[in-house]
Amino acid sequence: MRSLYSLQMIVMINLAVAVLCADKYSRSDFPPGFVFGSATSAYQVEGAASEDGRAPSIWDTFAHAGYANGATGDITVDQYHKYQEDVHLMAEMGLDAYRFSISWSRLIPNGRGPVNPKGLNYYNNLINELISHGIQPHVTLHNFDLPQALEDEYGGWINRRIVNDFTTYAEVCFQEFGDRVPYWTTVNEPDVFAVGGYDGGITPPRHCSPPFGVNCTRGNSSSEPYIAVHNILLAHASAARLYKKKYQGKQHGFIGISIYTTGNFPLTNSVEDAIATQRANDFFVGWIVNPLVFGDYPDTMKKIAGSRIPTFTNHESELVRGSFDFLGVIHYSSYYVEDDPGSWELKQRDYNTDLAVKISNVGNASLTYELPILPWGLQAVLEYFKQVYENPPIYILENGQRNRRNSTMEDTSRVNYLHAYIGSVLDAVRNGSNARGYFAWSFLDVFELLDGYESGYGFYYVDLDDPDLKRYPKLSAHWYSHFLKGGSISSDVLIKLKQNFFALSQGHFSQ
Template identity: 80%
Template structure:
C-alpha cells in the first residue's frame, strides 16, 4: 500500500510540475556544495584498446563480433593519449567534477592477480591532472566492461566467484587511488546492464534465449538477468564493506551504486495502469534500491518472478542493506505504462514479460534521434526515491540529450533539454530531495551503447575524420559553462547565446 500511495503521489506531482519546472535560475539557487560535472566511461572514450598491457573486455568481444553498427572503441576519442588536453577543456568550462570509469582489464589484465603498471600509471596521471585543475574525480569501478578473461573462465556476473574477484579489484582501486578519490560508484546501472546483456542480448556479454533475444549462442533470458543482478549486489556490498572497514575512516570518501531510472507514467488513470506503473518502478528501481535500503527484493518481483528470483540469506541481506552512502541516478526519458495481464499466462517469461506491463513508446528509446523534453519525469523519479526509500543522498550521474552525431554544433535541442532538466532538479531539491550533484552525459561525443558513432550526447564534438581527433565546442558547452560560472539561464538567454555562437565554430565537416 505504501508503494502504491507513493506512486499516486508521483503521478500527481508529474502532472503539477509539467508547468512548474524552473525556467529561469542560476547556479547560486542550488545548495552550497552542490556538484556539477560531466562524464564518460572507459571503453567509450579511452581508446588504446590493445596498448600498454590492456586485455580485452566483454565490450571488445561484443564490438569485434560486428555489433554496435560495426563500430568499436579501439580508438574512440583517444582519451588515453589526450587526457591532458581534455582536462584542460574541463577546467576552462568550469566543471566541478568529472565522472569516469576504470577499465578493469587495463588495470588488472587477467581480472585478478598482478596489476598492470602502465594501467596504474594512466589512472594515477588522470586523477592527478584533474586535481591539479581543481576538478573532483568521481570514479565508477565497472561500466559494462568486465574482463573477458573472467567471462571465459566462469561466466562472469552469473557465477558467484565474481564477488571475490570484484572485491579484489576494488581493493586495488581503493588502495591506489583512494587518497585522491572521494566518490566511488561500484557498478554502473546493473538493472539495464542485466536486461541488455542477459535477457535481450543487445549489449555485452550478449546472453539471451529464444524467443526473447536473437543471435545469441548462450544464455537463459528467464533466469540470468536476475542471477547477474544478484551477484552484482553481493559484489557491491562486499566492496562497500571492505571500503568501510579498511579505507573509509582514513580516506573519508563515499561509496554507492547507480540505477537506471526511467520516468514511468500510467497511460490512463485506471487502477490497472497505475498498478502496472508501480510494477515498472519496482522492477526497474526497486530491483536495486529495495535490497540496498530494506535488504530484500520487492514483494511484487518475488511474486511475479517466483522461483527464478534468487534469494538472500539472512547474512547476505544484512550485508547488502545499508551498503551505500549515496545512490546514483541515470535518467534520460519518461515512458507511458499500460497494464498487460496476458503476459502472466505465458509459460516462458523474461524480465519484460514478468512486469506484465507494456511501454507504449519503448521503441523510441532506441530509434528516436532526440529524446522528448519531459523534465517532470526526472523530478518524479527523485520524488519517488524520496518517498519510497527514505530520501537517500542522490547524485544524478547521467542525464543528457541524444542527437545525430554529424548534425550541428549549434545543438539548441540539447541546450533546451539541459536547461529544463537542471531546472527540474532544482525544483526537486526545493521540494526536499537530497540530491547533491548533477552530471551531464557526456563530456565528449563518445562510442555509444545503442549505436556506436551514429548519435552523440557530447558537450564537445570529436571529429573522427581528423587524425588528431580534434574537439569542437558545441552551443551546449557554452551554455553549461555560462551556467557553471554563475550566469542566469532562461529561454531568453538561450536566444542570446545562439546569437553569440560564432558561425566559424560550425566547422567544414557540417557544410
C-alpha cells in the same frame, strides 16, 4: 512501506506539480556544495584498447562481433593519449567534477592477478591532472566492461566467484587512488546491464535463450538476469563493506551504486494501469534499491519470478542493506505504462514477461531522433526516492540529449533539454530531495553502446577524420560554461548565445 494507493498518488501529484519546472535560475540557487560535472566511461572514451598491456573486456568482444553498429572502441576519441587536453577543456568550461570509469582489464588484465603498471600510471596521471585543475574525480569501477578472461573462465556475473574477484579489484583501486578519489560508484546501472546482457542479449556479454533473444548461443533468459543482479548486489556490498571498514576512515570518501530510471506514468486512470506502473517501478528501481534499503527484493518481484530470483540469506541481507553512502540516478526519458495481462498466459518466462507491461512514448518521441524534453519525469523519480526510500543522498550521474552525431554544432535541442532538466532538479531540491549533484552525459561525443558513432550526446564534437581527433565546442558547451560560471539561465540566454556562437567558437568561453 507505503501502500500501493499512496505510491500512485505520489507519482500523479508529481506529474501535476512538475510542469512548473524552474525556467530562470543560476547555480547560486542550488545549495552550497552541489556538484555539477560531466561524464564518460572507459571503453567509450579511452581508445588504446590493445596498448600498454590492456586486455579485452566483454565490451571489446561485443563490438568486434559487429553489434555496435559495426563500430568499435579501439580508438574512439583517444582520451588515453589526450587526457591532458581534455582536462584543460573541462577546466576551461568550469566543471566541478568529472565522472569516468576505470577499465578493469587495463588495470588488472586477467581480471585477477598482477596489476598492470602502465594502466596504474594512466589512472594516476588522469586523477592528478583533474585535481591539479580543481576538478573532483568521481570513479565508476564497472561499466559494461568485465574482463573477457573472467567471462571465459567461469561466466562472469552469473557465477558467485565474481564477488571475490570484484572485491579484490575494488581494493586495488581504493589502495592506489582512494587518497584522491572522493566518490566511488561500484557498478553502473546493473538493471540495464542485466536485462540487456542476460535476457535480450543485445548488450555485452550477449547471454540469452530462445524465444527471448536474437542469435543466442548461450544463456538462460528466464533466470540469468536475476542471478546477475543478485551477484552484482553481493559484489557491491562486499566492496562497500571493505571500503567502509578499511579505507573510509582515512580517505573520507563515499561509495554507492547507480540505477537506470525512467519516469513511469499510468497510461489511463484504471486501477490496472496504476498497478502496472508500480510494478514497473519495482522491477527497475526496486530491483536494485529495495535490497539496499530494506534488505530484500520487492514482494511483487519475488511473487512473480518465484524460484528464478535468488534468495538472500539473513547474513547476505544484512550485508546488502545500508551498503551505500549515496545512490546514482541515470535518467533520460519517461514513458506511459499500460497493463499487459496477456503476458501472464505465456508459459516461457523472462524478465519482460514477468514485468507484464506495455510502454509507450510520452510526447513525440517516436517522431524524432532526439529525446523528448520531459523534465517532470526526472523530478518524479527524485520524489519517488524521497518518499519510498527514505530520501537518500543522490547524484544524477547521467542525463543528456541525443543528436545525430554530425547534425549540427548549434545543438539548440541539447541546450533546451539541459535547461529544462537542471531546472527540474532545482525544483526537486527545493521540494526536499536530497539530490547533491548533476552530471551531464557526455563531455565529448564518444563511442555509444549500441549505435557506435551514429549518435552524439557530447558538449564537444570530435572530428574522427582528423588524425589529431580535434575537439570542437558546441553551443551547449558555451551554455553549460555560462551556467557553471554563475550566469543566469533563461530563454533569453540561449538567444544571446546563438547570436554570438560564431565568436564564441573561436577558442574561448564567455559568461
